[in-house]
Each structure stands twice: as structure tokens, then as C-alpha cells.
């Protein structure tokens with residue numbers, strides 16, 4: 001075991017670790033120094049390192065089995081991976097093309113969400129980023145190809161990231177911090193969700209029982225074949241059966257999604273400011289870049305997520321090839337302001353999701369997410385942000 005990883009584990013304190021702090025507060029408020037959360041990174045709130053290093057601290061995300069499932073519900077503002085999303089705005093969900101892969105048309109799978117409110121932005125008192133992806137590697141290849149040839153407008157994507165934010169006073173949650181004593185409740189029910197994936201809005205209703213809901217014909221067909229064919233009759237014959245036969249919201253079978261985890265956050269310690277040398281020759285640069293990538297990762301090999309919302313911080317690229325130039329990063333589709341790096345996901349996530357390392361399996365070097373620097377507030381609940389996928393060259397298998 002890497003000794004650094006042990007140190008990190010010892011320091012790991014998350015906003016979800018509520019058993020020993022009885023003054024859990026919403027992360028927008030000044031945090032006790034022992035509570036390192038994403039909010040600290042998001043707001044630039046920093047308790048002790050101000051004069052240590054000019055470079056902003058990168059926060060690392062690690063996956064843990066949820067201590068109990070109730071911790072990951074939306075009114076507790078979780079950061080989580082796999083399972084189903086805990087929608088921040090539970091009513092105005094992304095729908096239509098936004099919920100589907102731009103290549104194969106299948107509904108996207110939930111990857112992860114990060115609760116990252118912004119201090120001094122009242123509109124982003126609550127703020128969560130949601131990432132979705134098509135599980136097909138063929139689609140991710142096409143996505144990567146398309147990101148180079150992208151025209152301004154609405155490119156086809158197999159990776160989508162949405163930003164949702166709410167002011168402190170809103171229709172869905174109490175303006176007071178959750179008490180974490182099992183009495184917390186959202187203020188209202190959310191939109192009805194698909195009974196198959198539990199992820200997207202269930203706008204389509206089964207024509208026979210008029211009870212079961214789906215996001216897509218594809219999920220209706222899958223549900224029908226996997227048992228609704230029989231259950232449907234039961235539901236029609238007994239009005240009470242629907243509650244026992246149809247899964248409750250949030251209780252969707254695990255086979256339709258990736259394994260569920262909570263995300264724990266740590267500071268990356270001992271930052272090194274080297275970075276990739278932009279002037280090296282290409283193959284040499286690739287080796288250096290890879291070595292640097294490996295070195296940074298080796299400090300905490302289990303990291304699945306790197307987070308830093310600071311305009312001066314650059315993503316950690318695995319390869320020098322396949323990085324975007326400034327011109328490749330679009331401006332915010334809503335306010336036209338600049339986008340900046342906010343987080344990236346690492347290939348270790350695939351291991352936790354149980355994705356096998358086979359030729360056609362989903363794989364990436366890193367996927368970097370750029371979000372609106374001003375975190376603009378427009379009349380759309382889920383604003384799409386920009387993801388850049390860096391894949392390993394097809395001829396080279398993962399080292």
C-alpha cells in the first residue's frame with residue numbers, strides 16, 4: 001500500500017461524514033477547519049495554505065461504499081457516483097435529446113455528480129454538476145472524433161455534463177441546513193421517473209396498465225421483456241398491486257446502472273508544479289507527460305476525480321496528444337462567457353464501476369469538464385457544460 005494513500009485516508013473527511021460533527025452546516029457557510037469539502041475548493045475558502053503555494057489546491061475524489069443509502073438522497077446534497085442521480089432540481093430534468101447519446105440514441109448512464117456550491121454567488125447557493133455517458137466505447141470514439149471537428153452549435157455527444165444551481169430560498173429544499181437526524185425531507189416530490197432506469201423523466205406511460213412510466217421506448221421494451229409483461233396484467237387487475245410491483249422511486253435494480261458509491265474528498269498533498277513541458281518534441285513530450293501523469297496519480301492511486309475551480313489550474317493530461325487548444329474550448333452556450341476547467345475523471349472509475357478491461361470496453365485516459373466561469377444563472381434548470389475526452393490511441397493498449 002502506498003504510504004501516501006494511507007495518509008490521505010486518515011485525512012479523509014467528507015461532508016457526508018456526519019456522525020461526529022453535530023454542527024453540520026451548508027457548505028456555503030464558513031466551514032469548520034476539519035471539514036474539507038468540495039465547497040472549500042469551489043469557493044476558494046482555504047484555512048491554512050494561503051501563503052504556502054500560489055497554486056490552488058486540487059481536491060481528489062475517492063469512492064466509498066455508502067455508509068447507508070439514505071445519505072445519498074437529494075435533500076442531503078450528496079456527491080456520488082453510479083446508481084441513479086439525486087437530481088438537485090427534481091422537477092425540470094433534462095429531457096429529449098439531452099438525455100440520450102448523440103450517436104446511438106440510447107438513454108445515457110449516470111456517471112457521477114459533484115456538489116460544488118459557490119460562495120458569494122447567491123444563485124449558486126446549491127450547485128451540483130451531473131455527468132452522464134453512453135456505455136458504448138464505439139460512441140466515445142465517435143465523440144472524441146467529433147470534438148475536433150465540432151462546429152459551434154449543438155454537437156453530438158456521448159458524454160454530457162449538466163450544471164444545476166439553486167438559491168438558498170427555493171421551492172424544493174428547506175433554507176436551513178439538513179439536521180442529518182433522519183428528519184430531513186425535501187419540500188416536494190420530484191418528477192415521475194422512468195421505472196426502468198430511474199434516471200430520466202418518465203414521460204411515456206405504459207398503454208395497458210397506465211401506471212408504469214418510461215423515459216424511452218427502449219426502456220419500455222426492456223422492462224416489458226424482463227417481467228412487466230406479467231406484472232402489467234396484475235396491475236390492471238388490482239389497483240393496489242402497482243405499488244408492490246413497480247419499483248419505488250430511487251429503488252431501481254442495479255443491473256441498469258453502474259455500482260453506486262459516495263464520493264469522499266481529500267486535498268492533494270505535496271503539489272509539484274512541473275507540468276508537461278510544452279516545448280519538448282512530440283514523442284518525448286508524450287513520455288514525459290505520461291510519466292508526470294503517473295507520478296501525480298501515484299500519490300493517491302485510487303483517485304477517480306480531480307477537482308479545482310481556479311482559472312489558473314490546468315487539467316492533468318495523460319498524453320500530450322489529444323489535448324484541446326484554447327480555441328477548442330467553446331464559450332458558455334448561455335451567457336457566452338468563458339468556460340474554465342473545473343474537474344476531470346480518471347480511468348480508475350471504470351474499475352469501481354466493474355467495467356472489464358477488454359478490447360471493446362469503455363476506457364479513457366481522462367475526461368475533463370469545463371464549466372461557465374461565472375456559473376451563470378439562466379432560466380434553464382440544467383445547463384449543459386463542456387466535456388473533453390482524452391482517449392488512449394486505439395493502437396496502444398492501456399499501459
Ligand SMILES: [Zn+2]
Pocket residue numbers: 101102103104105106134135136139158
Ligand atoms: Zn451511444
Ligand SMILES: [Zn+2]
Pocket residue numbers: 107194195196197198199200214215216219
Ligand atoms: Zn429509462
Ligand SMILES: [Zn+2]
Pocket residue numbers: 206207208209210211212228232235
Ligand atoms: Zn403496464
Ligand SMILES: [Zn+2]
Pocket residue numbers: 332333334335336337372373374375376
Ligand atoms: Zn455562462
